[in-house]
Amino acid sequence: MVNKNFQTQVPPLTPLPLAHYSQYLLSQYGRFLGLWNRHADCYGGLLHIKYAEGKLCAFELQLPRSPYISNPLRPKIVFSIELDEFDKISIQCCINPLQKHTCTLSYGKKALTPRSPASYYLTRQCEISIENSNHHDSVDDLEVWLSEQSDYRGELSSSTRTQMIYKYMVLRQTALKTHYSRLFLPKTCCYRVPIQPGLFKGTYSSHGLELILLNYEEDVNKVKAVKISGDPNIPAGQVTFRADLPFCMHLTERQQASFENIESIQPASSDVEWYELPTPQPFVVPYDCVERYQPVPNYCKARFHGFGQIAQEGFREPSFVEGHWIVFSEDLFGFLWTSLHALSMYHRVQEEFTNAT
Numbered sequence: 289m290v291n292k293n294f295q296t297q298v299p300p301l302t303p304l305p306l307a308h309y310s311q312y313l314l315s316q317y318g319r320f321l322g323l324w325n326r327h328a329d330c331y332g333g334l335l336h337i338k339y340a341e342g343k344l345c346a347f348e349l350q351l352p353r354s355p356y357i358s359n360p361l362r363p364k365i366v367f368s369i370e371l372d373e374f375d376k377i378s379i380q381c382c383i384n385p386l387q388k389h390t391c392t393l394s395y396g397k398k399a400l401t402p403r404s405p406a407s408y409y410l411t412r413q414c415e416i417s418i419e420n421s422n423h424h425d426s427v428d429d430l431e432v433w434l435s436e437q438s439d440y441r442g443e444l445s446s447s448t449r450t451q452m453i454y455k456y457m458v459l460r461q462t463a464l465k466t467h468y469s470r471l472f473l474p475k476t477c478c479y480r481v482p483i484q485p486g487l488f489k490g491t492y493s494s495h496g497l498e499l500i501l502l503n504y505e506e507d508v509n510k511v512k513a514v515k516i517s518g519d520p521n522i523p524a525g526q527v528t529f530r531a532d533l534p535f536c537m538h539l540t541e542r543q544q545a546s547f548e549n550i551e552s553i554q555p556a557s558s559d560v561e562w563y564e565l566p567t568p569q570p571f572v573v574p575y576d577c578v579e580r581y582q583p584v585p586n587y588c589k590a591r592f593h594g595f596g597q598i599a600q601e602g603f604r605e606p607s608f609v610e611g612h613w614i615v616f617s618e619d620l621f622g623f624l625w626t627s628l629h630a631l632s633m634y635h636r637v638q639e640e641f642t643n644a645t
């Protein structure tokens with residue numbers, strides 16, 4: 289296991305010409321560039337480290353306010369790595385830009401759980417205690433944070449508000465010391481697929497928006513969506529839904545009119561490939577759907593039987609329940625939770641960093 293504390297890095301003895309600063313930084317820290325999974329209890333999250341203007345900056349990519357899935361992610365700087373005026377490496381926690389302070393980074397390779405393969409990790413730790421962190425220092429911060437999460441603030445039920453406050457406290461606590469593990473985005477799929485793999489922002493009812501990673505497996509016969517950010521029911525790292533491409537279907541408007549109609553359709557493998565079915569096909573939100581995102585297209589490109597994962601709080605009694613995966617376009621799909629009478633909608637993350645991998 290490699291474990292280097294970069295805070296103790298010996299600085300260059302002679303001042304470097306300005307043009308060499310970036311070269312030196314990248315030679316030392318270039319391996320940090322790219323995407324990382326944040327470990328924050330069930331909530332997870334996404335960190336992007338990039339090089340800009342002579343320094344490396346790490347941004348946590350927060351989701352847009354619920355329910356605006358097509359809005360961009362909101363980067364929030366967490367730390368920076370640069371050379372100070374004495375050509376010494378300086379790693380600064382920038383969580384509160386008015387109270388920057390030193391933090392340390394550990395980097396190495398290890399198995400994060402006994403059964404998982406070894407992967408690269410990064411740990412950032414502030415060199416201060418929680419009492420002196422000043423990351424956030426007033427109740428107003430909680431109100432600001434709450435208002436940044438959702439557009440439904442005035443309508444939040446007390447249980448949802450309690451859940452949000454708990455999340456705020458967990459994130460505040462983990463901000464002092466945060467573990468990250470390497471995330472690689474799937475490459476463009478060269479087989480014929482209904483939609484290319486990648487990162488998507490999805491609606492998860494009272495939990496707000498969450499990030500998921502869509503990918504194919506088993507010779508692209510199956511699609512799987514794993515949570516990058518999660519909630520107390522289904523945590524980050526767990527499967528949110530999967531679907532089977534041979535179980536494609538083409539439904540009439542009448543067949544989709546209610547959940548009773550939808551539940552009467554038995555999942556079965558199709559005689560023809562999904563791309564041989566007529567397209568576009570009509571799409572209707574069942575009249576008794578209680579959770580939905582507006583607007584939803586009237587047509588879809590393809591539709592498949594699948595299973596979505598549900599669980600009690602604390603990921604207790606997890607189980608897979610029937611659902612439909614509905615692809616509307618290259619950037620938009622939905623998952624209809626039959627037993628929950630809910631429709632989650634997902635929009636592709638289109639930020640520039642998704643093209644780099």
Ligand SMILES: [Zn+2]
Pocket residue numbers: 381382383389391414415421423463464
């Ligand atoms: Zn800090």
